[in-house]
Amino acid sequence: MELRDETKDDWWSVETLYDLTFAPSRKALSSYRLRDDVSPVAAFCQVIQSDDGVIGGAIRCWPIRIEGHSALLLGPVAVHPTRQGEGLGGLMIHDVLRRAAPAGWPRVLLVGDAPYYARFGFKPLNGVVMPPPTNPERILGHGPWAGIRGRVRRRLD
Secondary structure, three states: OOEEEEOOHHHHHHHHHHHHOOOOHHHHHHHHHHHHOOOHHHHEEEEEOOOOEEEEEEEEEEEEEEEEEEEEEEEEEEEEOOOOEEEEEEEEHHHHHHHHHHHHHEEEEOOOHHHHHHHHHHEEOOOEEEEOOOOOEEEEEEEOOOOOEOOOOOEOO
């Protein structure tokens, strides 16, 4: 298995993996409104590929703003059902978190299950508001979030 940067040739394979893992209706989720017409941050879009060329996992990150503060929106993160339980998702998340702050992205946000993501250092963010209908208890942050409050918006620059 190799963790590597996603290329444009991987796009269809990654989209198929996301559809398989989350269903095509995933694009109706509120977090996708933050991705509309915004390019992902290429340095944090990766795949895990097996020796036979099959993509078994993928992660993407997007630029966002909260009241003038930049952050990465982590996700989606997907692991093929036949590869789940092997630690591939954790490997991809740890890699993003290890590289984010040194690359100028000290804050990372995601929408997810707090007990699962706590092991990566994510904590609930009070006062940070995602587009509705996001459950506020699922808005989690990693990094320096003290005093940052407000609505999460697309970062278009």
